[in-house]
Amino acid sequence: MQLNAAERELTLKVVYYGPGLSGKTTNLQAIHARLDPNVRGRLMTLDTADDRTLFFDMMPVFFQTASGLKVRLKLFTVPGQAMHDSTRRLVLQGVDAVAFIADSQINQSKANNAYWSDLLKNLQQNGISPGEIPIVIQFNKRDLPETRTDEEIEGLRLKGKEPIFSAVAIRGIGVLETLHGLMLLTFARLEKKLDFGRKFGVTEEEFMRGIFRNLDLEDSDIEAAFG
């Protein structure tokens, strides 16, 4: 997190992490597609080869609160291929929140586990304690055959402390819900760490509305929350 109190600017870094081809870039593209074209920043994709991310994708979302605080949210993806470990570690530097995109296909369970421990290891190497930062898990590709059952995912939800979301990112399903869940945790952490609401005069509702007001929420589970 980068807070410039004098200029009243807050920058938050959100990283989409996960194994190769699990749909990290697709998540960002789905969010981008639902942003109001008049206000959205560009989705920046850095150096791709064969449609695979080499460095990262980055998409900015920004808004200004009534109290005059500029909030910049930068969404990043990491390259999923195993060879880019050092890049994943670089992108994770100074991260504020992580969305772990898991592939629901049964044959990807091993990769999910490997990248989950990879995430924890790289967070620690960047001096970030994994227990302290907001993390949500998204089980993507729910529409494919040979995937983990809903019961299995429910079992994981009960077992772990991270909120779990189901998604079909390619159709935009579950993408906004994942971001919404992650942003709620992020605000809670800002409150805890900075006494954010009181110091900067920003309520959770205003924070969430700032991020989601320019997004097309139709048919998403969070539509009601901003109704």
Added chain:
Amino acid sequence: MDGAAIMWDRPPPLKELVDIGSLAEVCRSFAELYGIGVRVYDVDGARLVDLRMGNIDFCGYVFGKAKGQHLCTATVQEIKSSSFRSASGDPRHEAIVRHTCFTGLRYLTLPLLHEMDLLGKIIMGPFLPDDLERLPDELCSISQDFDSEEATRLLSGLRRAPEETIRKVLAQLGSIIEVMVHSGYKVHLTSTMHIESVTATHHELLDKNQRLEESLDKLRELDRLKSNFLATVSHELRTPLTSIIGYSEMLLEGLVGDMSQEQRQHVATIMAKGDELLQLIVSILDISKIESGTVSLMPVELDLIELTETAVSTIKPHAQKKHLSIRTHLARELPVLHADKDKVRQCIVNLLANAVKFTPDQGEIEILIEPYVGARRHAPPASASDSGYFLFEALDEEFIRITVRDNGIGIDSKQKERIFDTFYQVDSSSTRAFGGAGLGLSIVKAYVEAHGGEVWVDSAPGRGSAFSLLFPAGREANSKAQSIAGSS
């Protein structure tokens, strides 16, 4: 700059994000198309692009008057210092700002933003608004000699247009420059990421190299301990074995009384097997000395005829058992060979022993000794300071070549390099037909290389083998290499 900083930091200044020449070109195309000047300033007020269109004569005339100069300067100052920072609300919606000059001419300014950060501004103007019907009084009163007609005539050089149109043009120019900024920012991030990830990989490699070096040191130490152990054990084995052989010999010679024929046969077997074991132990001792680097050469001028005869006589009894013929060919004229006599003889003996072992009954073995002039097969790495070798190709040198050829079972090409490795056996199965510890050839290779020579084999399965040893000829050649380093 670390990775976090790359992604956090404000974008670099406008002049680093976009190529100023290209920016000027884009602005020029707009300026010329619409006949209106364009200026671009960065956030610190530095002017990056300055294109004037049609107003030079008019503004020059006004600037010529003292009051005109004063008012003009103030207008320019106002436009330059107009701030977008104070504007509230979503900065993306910030409107184009209008500045009206005391002459009635107009300027429009547009903030250049990148992700909410102000990077600079674009100023378009001056233009003549189409709703300006006559020259303002403030202009006409700047001086007593102000000539309205002349001023009106000069104004005709300026573009007259509705402000709304120019707003659209400016917005269009702004979006093109924004795309340029975006592309520049992307290139900036990509190249910074490239550098960062290469640096990270470099550090990882350094760490790995460090760890590899440490394990290499440990392995070297272990290797040295192994060689010491082999040397000690072999020595301890040899001492009692000498007694076994010695006492067997005394029994055979009848020094302690007569024995029956059967007893003599048994004792002879004990002695023969003891000799075999002794040879093996001597080989292990040799190789462990080579590996620990404790062998030294004692070069003398060799009599190759005598040397070959001794070597052949050592191996002859074994050859006769298999009815093998051993023929020796020495070239008439041979250069002087200055080398360690025992080591060279041992090399020939080892090769002959191998030939005997792998050649079927009634086979033929040949020893050829001849001069050889040519380049080394494995030239040592050349360096600028190593004047002995050319950088790109090895020089021809003079050698003595000793070849031991047989018509035995031969070796396939895959095994050719490995047969010189210590303890290597072509057939390492427990049921193999040929005995041996796999030390003979590695000893040969170590001894030849210690003399600065080379060894190789020409062979094919079923077509026999020819082992060639090259020893550098001449008195000086072999006196340099005095000690044998480990063969690995």
